[in-house]
Each structure stands twice: as C-alpha cells, then as structure tokens.
Amino acid sequence: MDRPAFIPPSPRVAGCMAGVVLALVLAAPAFAAVPLRYQGTHILTLGAMVDLGRAFxxxxxxxMEVVGGSCDGALKGVRDATHTLGGLCCPASAKDLAGLPGRVIPIALDIKVVVVHPSNPIDSITLAQLRQVQGGEIRRWSELGGADQPIAVVYRNHCPQRGEPVLEQAVANRQYAVQGIQVFTSQDLVESVVRYRNGLGVVSRLFAGRANVKTIRVGGVAPTPAAVAAGRYPLTGPLSLVVAEPVGAETAAFLRFLKTTWARAILERHFIPLDLPRNLEGGE
Known part of the structure; x- marks a missing residue:
C-alpha cells in the first residue's frame, strides 16, 4: 500500500475535481449507496481529501464520496449519520463533542500565511504588528515602513464559536477592525487582496498558493514546515477528521490507508502531517 511515487494533481486541478465530485453527487439518485462518505472544510477537502479519496x-x-463544506457541516453529517467522515479546520469545542457519535482525530497542521497585494513593498511583519493591524490599531502602511496609504484588512471570521488558534494569536481581543472587509470564504479573501492594492489578510497557505498574492514573513520568518517544526513560525491550525462510531469496515480501511507513506505524501503537499495514534481504527 505504500506508494509515494503517486503524484496527485495541483490545488487548482484539485479544486476543479472537487467541483466534478460535487456535480456527480448532486446528479446521483437520492440515497445512492456509497460505502464511504466525507464532508468537511474546504481547506482539508481541496488540500488533501479529494486526492486521498481517489488514491484510496x-x-x-x-x-468514496468527497464533498467540501464547513466544520459545522462535518459535525452535522456525523451526528445525522449521513456521513461517516468529516473534516475540521478548527479545534472542536466542548459543545461540538457533547453527545457526538464519534471522535475527532487531528491528522495535520495547516500553515496560515499573511498575504498582501503583489505590488506591496513590505516583506515582513511582527506578530504584535499583525495583531494591531487586524484589530484596527495600526491603520496605515506607513506605520510599517510602507507607503502612506490606509490598510484594508480583509478577514474571514470563521468558527468564531471555537478556540481558533490563529484568531487567538493574530487578532487583538478576537475583534477585527471595524473598517475591515469581511468575506465568507478563503477564496474570497485572496481574491479581495488581489483586488485591493492596500489589502492584507491571513489565510491558509493552500489558498495563497492558488492566487496572485504576495506572502510576507512573520517576525522575519518564512512560513515553511521547517520553521513550524523549529517553533519559529507561529501561525498554524489543526486539521482533523471526525470519525463516526462504531467504525465500519470501509472506514477502518480508510484509516489504515491514512498510515501509509502514499497518504502521507499527499498530506505533505500542502500540510504538515501529524503522527497518528496506534488505535486509529478504534479496534475494528
């Protein structure tokens, strides 16, 4: 089962594939018998699950059916027994876990990056400055060594009901600038930063790589897996699977597949894989 030579498609192709998968699902007869169904955050879906599903x-x-969605949708799918697997980009809260007929397993770290317009001369920002910018305390690029222009904070206030690590670290008092531009998807965020020359936002490295934006350093440190491993780059978030229990044979087979070097190679394309527990299949 170990096949690291497998080369999954690029994020842009994966995004197209996700649309194809979704179109097939919508076109399929109601209650079509698919042995293994996944629904969850687009970060994990586009960054790994589409390719993992194909490889599996x-x-x-x-x-295996793979459909993008949200953290709430992932949890609801498992609760309602419509899906056997879900994907989260935020840590599950106590409320999420209460009565959940399953468990949450962290499988990777997502690197979050600070993005600006490609014409912006700024190359680095400190974490303290980032907090001040996103909170509205620093309002002009000249305060960061740039042009005397207002900063357009572009943000996606996703999962505000959960302890989202980057929200805790990169936004002062968890409150974005009142003059900020709120968007609803990560794709909207990068497209807005491309549109507004004075824009700044924080987004998954996956989506930054799919747009014509400039990624800047945090505290002089580039957002790389090596920097995260060394504890030098601070902006990361967990990516987790929600696994319905009891674990069926198909789900157990997928969880075993996750332990292979083939699966790890897919995760490593955009994320930092985590060590998986020995009892990943839950004893099945």
Whole structure:
C-alpha cells in the first residue's frame, strides 16, 4: 500500500475535481449507496481529501464520496449519520463533542500565511504588528515602513464559536477592525487582496498558493514546515477528521490507508502531517 511515487494533481486541478465530485453527487439518485462518505472544510477537502479519496479507491476498490463544506457541516453529517467522515479546520469545542457519535482525530497542521497585494513593498511583519493591524490599531502602511496609504484588512471570521488558534494569536481581543472587509470564504479573501492594492489578510497557505498574492514573513520568518517544526513560525491550525462510531469496515480501511507513506505524501503537499495514534481504527 505504500506508494509515494503517486503524484496527485495541483490545488487548482484539485479544486476543479472537487467541483466534478460535487456535480456527480448532486446528479446521483437520492440515497445512492456509497460505502464511504466525507464532508468537511474546504481547506482539508481541496488540500488533501479529494486526492486521498481517489488514491484510496484506486488502492482498495472501495468507492468514496468527497464533498467540501464547513466544520459545522462535518459535525452535522456525523451526528445525522449521513456521513461517516468529516473534516475540521478548527479545534472542536466542548459543545461540538457533547453527545457526538464519534471522535475527532487531528491528522495535520495547516500553515496560515499573511498575504498582501503583489505590488506591496513590505516583506515582513511582527506578530504584535499583525495583531494591531487586524484589530484596527495600526491603520496605515506607513506605520510599517510602507507607503502612506490606509490598510484594508480583509478577514474571514470563521468558527468564531471555537478556540481558533490563529484568531487567538493574530487578532487583538478576537475583534477585527471595524473598517475591515469581511468575506465568507478563503477564496474570497485572496481574491479581495488581489483586488485591493492596500489589502492584507491571513489565510491558509493552500489558498495563497492558488492566487496572485504576495506572502510576507512573520517576525522575519518564512512560513515553511521547517520553521513550524523549529517553533519559529507561529501561525498554524489543526486539521482533523471526525470519525463516526462504531467504525465500519470501509472506514477502518480508510484509516489504515491514512498510515501509509502514499497518504502521507499527499498530506505533505500542502500540510504538515501529524503522527497518528496506534488505535486509529478504534479496534475494528
């Protein structure tokens, strides 16, 4: 099962594939019998799950449905028994876990990056400055060594009901600038930063890589897996699977597949894989 030579498609292709998968799901008859169904955050879906699903099906012959969505949708799918797997980009809260017929397993870290317009001369920002910018205390680029222009803070206030690590670290008092531009998806965020020459936002490295934005350093440190491992780059968030229990045979097969070097190679394309627990399959 270990096949690191597998080369999954680029994020842009994966995004197209996710649309194809979704279109097929919508076109399928109601209650179509798919052995393994996943729904969850677009970060994990586009960054890994589409490719993991294809590779898993190629390896085992077990059909897997992969659909993008949200953290709330991932939890609801498992609660309602419509999906056997879900994907989260935020830590589950106590409320999320209460009565959940399953468990949450962190599988990777997502690197969050600070993005600006490609014409912006700024190359680095400190974490303290980032907090002040996003909170509205620093309002002009000249305060950071740039042009005397207002800063357009572009933000996506996702999962405000959860202890989102980057929200805690990079936004003063968890409150964005009142003059900020709120968007609803990560794709909207990077597109807005491209549109507004004075824009700044924080987004998953996956989406930054799909847009014509400039990624700047935090405290002089580039957002790389090596910098995260060394404890030098601070902006990361967990990516987790919600696994319905009891674990069925198809789900157990997928969890075993996650332990292979093939699966790890897919995760490593955009994320930092985490060590998985020995009892990943829950004893099945």
């Amino acid at each position: 099906t190629a390896e085992t012959g077990i059909e």
